[in-house]
Amino acid sequence: MISVKNLKKSFGINEVLKDINCEIKRNEVVCVIGPSGSGKSTFLRCLNKLEEITGGHINIEEIEISDRKVNINRIRQNIGMVFQSFNLFPHLTVIDNITLAPIMLKKINKKQAEEIAYDLLKKVGLIEKVNVYPDKLSGGQKQRVAIARSLAMQPSIMLFDEPTSALDPEMVGEVLNVMKGLANEGMTMVVVTHEMGFAREVSNRVIFMENGYIVEEGEPSQIFTAPQNERTKRFLEKVL
Amino acid sequence: MNFWELFKVSLPALLEGAQMTVRIITVGIVVALIIGLVIGVINVGNNKVLKAFARVYIGLVRGTPLLVQVFFIYFGLPTVLDFRLSAVTAGTIAIAINASAYMAEIIRAGILSIDNGQMEASRSLGLSYFQSMRKVILPQAIKRMVPPLVNQSIISLKDTSILSAIGIIELTSSGQIIIASTFKAFEVWIMVGFIYLIVIEILTLATSWLERRWTV
Numbered sequence A: 001m002i003s004v005k006n007l008k009k010s011f012g013i014n015e016v017l018k019d020i021n022c023e024i025k026r027n028e029v030v031c032v033i034g035p036s037g038s039g040k041s042t043f044l045r046c047l048n049k050l051e052e053i054t055g056g057h058i059n060i061e062e063i064e065i066s067d068r069k070v071n072i073n074r075i076r077q078n079i080g081m082v083f084q085s086f087n088l089f090p091h092l093t094v095i096d097n098i099t100l101a102p103i104m105l106k107k108i109n110k111k112q113a114e115e116i117a118y119d120l121l122k123k124v125g126l127i128e129k130v131n132v133y134p135d136k137l138s139g140g141q142k143q144r145v146a147i148a149r150s151l152a153m154q155p156s157i158m159l160f161d162e163p164t165s166a167l168d169p170e171m172v173g174e175v176l177n178v179m180k181g182l183a184n185e186g187m188t189m190v191v192v193t194h195e196m197g198f199a200r201e202v203s204n205r206v207i208f209m210e211n212g213y214i215v216e217e218g219e220p221s222q223i224f225t226a227p228q229n230e231r232t233k234r235f236l237e238k239v240l
Numbered sequence B: 001m002n003f004w005e006l007f008k009v010s011l012p013a014l015l016e017g018a019q020m021t022v023r024i025i026t027v028g029i030v031v032a033l034i035i036g037l038v039i040g041v042i043n044v045g046n047n048k049v050l051k052a053f054a055r056v057y058i059g060l061v062r063g064t065p066l067l068v069q070v071f072f073i074y075f076g077l078p079t080v081l082d083f084r085l086s087a088v089t090a091g092t093i094a095i096a097i098n099a100s101a102y103m104a105e106i107i108r109a110g111i112l113s114i115d116n117g118q119m120e121a122s123r124s125l126g127l128s129y130f131q132s133m134r135k136v137i138l139p140q141a142i143k144r145m146v147p148p149l150v151n152q153s154i155i156s157l158k159d160t161s162i163l164s165a166i167g168i169i170e171l172t173s174s175g176q177i178i179i180a181s182t183f184k185a186f187e188v189w190i191m192v193g194f195i196y197l198i199v200i201e202i203l204t205l206a207t208s209w210l211e212r213r214w215t216v
């Protein structure tokens, strides 16, 4: 579903992604772990072209997204993204946050969009917050709305960039639960995270990145219990 | 003639002048906002050619006196181009162009004050750059732009007094005309100043009323 070949990304002279190769299959949940500055966020942001890549290929559902001719807005409709800092639209209520993109981009009317939004709000457990503005929500609630907002476009891939890192510890669980539910429904997910418990329990595959390379990847049971690479070992010793 | 008698005979002419001032500034501000929005959005965008044009536009307008701009448009342009503008049209264009450069900078700063994550979230949903601007960035930025835009409008309103130099009978020049026949400079300039004050006060009240309605 996602195929990355020889991906390179530089910011000026700073080469952040050096030679990334990986395949992500439909329904797979892949967690990306690694030390700060290793390029995890940059990798994720290349997948929906929030960053312009400097070399290599990214192929999503048979479409080469670095191709200048592709309509990136269309492709992004199919790829949801959840940010560490939520990025809800503060001038819109919860329901308007969720329906904005579907109303503008899909051929559906306001009422249909709102019905989809209600279902999603039920799913993330926030139906009572329909008409509330984001500044009245807790961090965990904001992130759950952000997830619902992405899902409203009915994407087939979801990208998460440290979705729980900005949350108070007691709110991490509620967001991870929503993500777990998504994974169980078969959503294809790429999750950058420091939540090793989530990676171990929910993901099908873990990718360990360091210094712009994928150093090691494998099933969580293997990565967490028997890492092959010395650097993976050292990293896991620190975080576990 | 005491102050009140003078006031009564001068008032109709002064109000007519004030009307001209208000007409010029109203059209001027509307046009300035449109140009300012276009130039401001260009300036936060990625198109290098358009951006260079925008920088030159702002540089030229801010780097030359308003009076020179007025003379250039009213006397200068017609000598090389085959058309003639009325004084009021030329004056309005000059005021609009002048204000637009400052407003473009206000609008640029307002847009840049919105966290980049907003644009990224909107783009990641599939909205285009301009859809994101219209639905996500500008609605948030406008609230921050209103106070400095009102400020610039007030400055431009007062700048219209320069237009007496090309024979437009706006508030300031109607004052001059009355003084020419009455020799009451002290009193008449007080009246003129007072009318400017009232117009600006109305403008300020109207916008703060609008602002309150918006932020509900």
Ligand SMILES: Nc1ncnc2c1ncn2[C@@H]1O[C@H](COP(=O)(O)OP(=O)(O)OP(=O)(O)O)[C@@H](O)[C@H]1O
Residues within 6 Å of the ligand: A011, A014, A016, A034, A035, A036, A037, A038, A039, A040, A041, A042, A043
């Ligand atoms: N827009 C940018 N401009 C310049 N340099 C950048 C930019 N974004 C990221 N970088 C650099 O790229 C490197 C990798 O950053 P990235 O955010 O991908 O790391 P990360 O693995 O997500 O780290 P963290 O765990 O702290 O989020 C860092 O050295 C960072 O300074």
Ligand SMILES: [Mg+2]
Residues within 6 Å of the ligand: A040, A041, A042, A161, A162
């Ligand atoms: Mg990161």
